[in-house]
Each structure stands twice: as structure tokens, then as C-alpha cells.
Amino acid sequence: MTDTAPDAVSRPETPARPGTSAPARAAMGPADDPGEVTDVLPGVPGPARPGDPPGPRAAPARPAADAEKPADAAPYGLPGKPFARGPFLWGLTAALGVLTAWGLAQALVSARGVIVLTVVAAFLAVGLNPVVEGLRRWGLGRRAAISIVFLGVIVMFGLFGLAIVPPVSQETSDFVSAVPGYVQDLLANPTIKRLDADYQILANVRDYITSGGLGATVAGGILGAGAVVLDAFFSGLTLLVLTLYFLGSLPSIREYLLRLVPASRRPRTAAIGDEILAGIGGYVAGNVLISVIAGALSWLFLTVAGAKYALALALVVAVTDLIPLVGATVGAVLVSAVGFLQSATLGIACAIFFVVYQQIENYVVYPRVMRRSVDVAPAVTVIAALFGGALLGAVGALLAIPVAAAVALILREVVLPRQARL
Numbered sequence: 001m002t003d004t005a006p007d008a009v010s011r012p013e014t015p016a017r018p019g020t021s022a023p024a025r026a027a028m029g030p031a032d033d034p035g036e037v038t039d040v041l042p043g044v045p046g047p048a049r050p051g052d053p054p055g056p057r058a059a060p061a062r063p064a065a066d067a068e069k070p071a072d073a074a075p076y077g078l079p080g081k082p083f084a085r086g087p088f089l090w091g092l093t094a095a096l097g098v099l100t101a102w103g104l105a106q107a108l109v110s111a112r113g114v115i116v117l118t119v120v121a122a123f124l125a126v127g128l129n130p131v132v133e134g135l136r137r138w139g140l141g142r143r144a145a146i147s148i149v150f151l152g153v154i155v156m157f158g159l160f161g162l163a164i165v166p167p168v169s170q171e172t173s174d175f176v177s178a179v180p181g182y183v184q185d186l187l188a189n190p191t192i193k194r195l196d197a198d199y200q201i202l203a204n205v206r207d208y209i210t211s212g213g214l215g216a217t218v219a220g221g222i223l224g225a226g227a228v229v230l231d232a233f234f235s236g237l238t239l240l241v242l243t244l245y246f247l248g249s250l251p252s253i254r255e256y257l258l259r260l261v262p263a264s265r266r267p268r269t270a271a272i273g274d275e276i277l278a279g280i281g282g283y284v285a286g287n288v289l290i291s292v293i294a295g296a297l298s299w300l301f302l303t304v305a306g307a308k309y310a311l312a313l314a315l316v317v318a319v320t321d322l323i324p325l326v327g328a329t330v331g332a333v334l335v336s337a338v339g340f341l342q343s344a345t346l347g348i349a350c351a352i353f354f355v356v357y358q359q360i361e362n363y364v365v366y367p368r369v370m371r372r373s374v375d376v377a378p379a380v381t382v383i384a385a386l387f388g389g390a391l392l393g394a395v396g397a398l399l400a401i402p403v404a405a406a407v408a409l410i411l412r413e414v415v416l417p418r419q420a421r422l
Contacts, residue, residue: 121242127284167309286369291321
């Protein structure tokens with residue numbers, strides 16, 4: 001009688017699975033047998049196996065790490081739903097937005113003077129940069145070229161002050177010296193005598209002078225004028241310093257601004273930016289050239305006509321000619337008025353000269369000088385100058401034309417081609 005192994009009798013054979021050979025099934029262990037179902041989840045009993053004792057199977061013990069965990073993972077309870085955005089929350093958010101916008105507007109208004117100085121300094125730096133680049137092409141370094149250009153600007157301001165201040169001081173001194181004579185002439189006038197007899201004008205004037213009211217008014221006027229002069233001096237000094245800084249760091253500022261543009265668009269942006277800078281520089285150089293021509297011709301005419309302080313009046317014409325549209329007219333009116341104060345013949349001659357010269361400047365000089373600098377339609381020029389003057393006065397009118405040229409270039413090179421592809 002042949003002995004039989006107990007396992008062979010007690011353990012039934014697992015039915016063969018398709019694609020599994022008998023040697024492979026024999027090599028499999030109890031845990032590797034694909035036909036055997038094992039417990040997958042800890043703590044959950046699996047199905048009964050053949051040979052297991054009857055009765056419920058006990059769950060295995062929990063690991064020690066699980067036993068140490070707290071029963072409730074959120075000791076303060078689960079978070080609830082977020083609050084609904086009701087009318088109060090919307091109103092509070094809107095009020096905070098309005099207050100923020102109002103604060104930013106107040107900050108801009110308070111810093112308006114600084115913003116204008118910064119913009120004008122950047123504008124002057126861009127306008128002087130072509131001169132610096134021209135000196136560099138002659139073999140000078142950038143620092144030496146900037147020093148020469150800045151020294152020339154300071155000399156120009158100094159000459160302007162030397163030409164304007166002495167005549168104004170002399171005229172003021174002459175007027176103060178002539179006041180007693182004017183008073184005596186007024187007292188000898190029959191009409192003034194009759195009005196003084198009726199209304200006691202001289203007595204009221206004498207009481208006003210002796211009471212100290214005139215002294216307080218004059219002192220207040222002197223202090224106000226001194227404050228205006230000091231403010232203008234420090235503003236001019238700040239403008240020169242800012243212009244020097246912008247002129248020295250213009251290439252680095254350009255490179256930094258280009259880094260803010262995506263890399264795929266930098267070449268095109270750099271080309272458009274260089275074109276805008278070249279246009280602004282050409283406009284500033286052309287405007288200065290036109291003003292120099294106007295001042296030189298005015299000085300020559302006033303000298304030949306025998307006007308007093310011809311150089312100072314010519315500088316007034318040159319400075320006011322920098323303002324687009326109305327600057328030349330303002331300078332002509334001022335100089336003609338001074339000419340009428342000297343003599344009627346000189347005033348009429350000044351009026352005729354400036355009328356003729358402005359026609360030549362508008363139709364001959366200006367188109368030839370500005371032809372290569374800015375490409376803006378005449379109507380756009382007038383509208384831009386009006387808007388700039390309304391926003392920032394003379395400075396806005398001066399900046400409006402190159403800004404309009406830059407906007408026109410962007411529209412022509414970016415917006416219009418994109419609209420044509422749609």
C-alpha cells in the first residue's frame with residue numbers, strides 16, 4: 001500500500017488558469033497563486049479559504065503607529081462652507097477700491113511738479129543724446145561727450161541770465177528814480193487837481209502810506225517775488241541735474257526697459273524704440289535750431305533799428321519760439337510792445353518784421369527743418385499741441401508733438417498691420 005502525503009489529501013488542486021503551465025503553477029507559492037484571494041485591506045477579513053475552521057475570522061491587530069493616532073484628525077471640527085459674498089462685502093470692497101483710487105489721484109496731484117520736472121529732464125536728455133552720439137563718432141568717449149554737451153547747456157543758461165537780468169534791473173532802477181517826477185506831473189495836471197478836490201485822493205494816499213499798509217503790501221510782494229525766484233532757481237538746478245543723470249544712464253535705461261519685453265519681441269521693440277528716440281531727438285534739435293534762427297534774425301533787426309536791449313529782446317523771441325503754435329506770436333507781441341514804448345516808429349517796424357518773418361518761418365524754415373524729424377499731419381499737430389497745453393501748459397505743448405509722432409509710429413507699425421491680418 002502506497003503512502004499518501006497529508007497535504008495532497010487535505011488541499012484540493014487549484015483549477016488551471018488559461019495560459020499557465022503546470023510547472024509554473026508548481027513553482028508558485030501559496031501567496032503567489034493567482035487563483036488565491038488574499039486580504040488586501042488591513043483590518044478587513046477576506047473570504048473563507050478551504051481548510052479554515054468554521055466561524056467568523058478575527059481581524060488582524062492594528063499597527064502600533066495607528067494605535068497612537070487620535071481618533072479624530074480635526075479636533076475642532078471640520079471647516080464649514082465659505083461665507084457668501086453678500087451686499088455688505090461687495091460694498092466694502094468697492095469702497096476700498098474707490099479710496100485707493102482717490103489716494104493715488106491725490107498722490108499724483110501732490111507730486112505733479114516732480115513728475116513734470118522728471119518728464120522734461122528725460123525729454124531734454126533724449127533731445128541732447130544725438131549731439132552726444134555725434135561727438136562720440138568723432139572719437140570722444142561718452143563721458144567726455146556728455147561733459148561737453150552739459151557744459152554748453154550751462155553756458156547757454158548763463159548767457160541768457162546775463163542778457164536778461166541787467167536790462168530788467170536797469171529798467172526797474174530807472175522807473176524807481178522817475179517816480180517822484182511822475183508824481184509831480186500828476187499833481188500839476190488840472191484833471192488830477194479837480195479829482196483831488198472832489199474825492200481827496202492825495203489825502204487818502206497819504207493816510208495809506210503813513211498807516212503802514214503800503215509797507216506791508218510791498219513787503220508781501222517782495223517776499224512773494226523772492227519765493228518765486230528761489231523756486232524757479234531750484235527747479236532749474238533740479239532740471240539740470242536730472243538731465244545730466246538721464247543723459248548719462250540713457251543706454252542702461254533703454255536696456256532695462258527692453259528686458260521687460262518678451263524675448264521674442266525685443267528686436268522689433270528695440271527698432272521701434274530707437275525710431276521714437278531718434279524722432280524726439282530730431283524734433284528737439286530742429287526746434288532749437290529754429291529758435292536760434294529766430295533769435296539771431298531778431299537781434300540783427302533790433303540792432304539795426306536802434307532798439308534798446310536788443311540782445312535781451314532777441315533772447316525773449318528765441319525762448320518763446322520754442323513753444324509750438326503760439327510761442328512765436330507771444331514773443332512778437334512782447335517785443336513789439338517794448339518797441340512801441342520806445343517809439344511809435346520802432347513799434348510799427350517790429351510788427352511788420354515779425355509778421356513777415358513768421359510767414360517765412362511757417363512755410364519755408366519749419367518744413368525744411370522738421371521734414372526728417374517728425375511725420376505728423378498738420379491737424380494732428382494742432383490738436384496735440386492744444387491738448388498738451390491744456391494739460392501741462394507750455395511744457396505740455398512742447399512735448400505734445402513728439403508724443404503724437406511716437407503714437408502715430410506705433411499705430412502705423414503695430415496696430416494697422418495687425419488689423420490688416422484679421
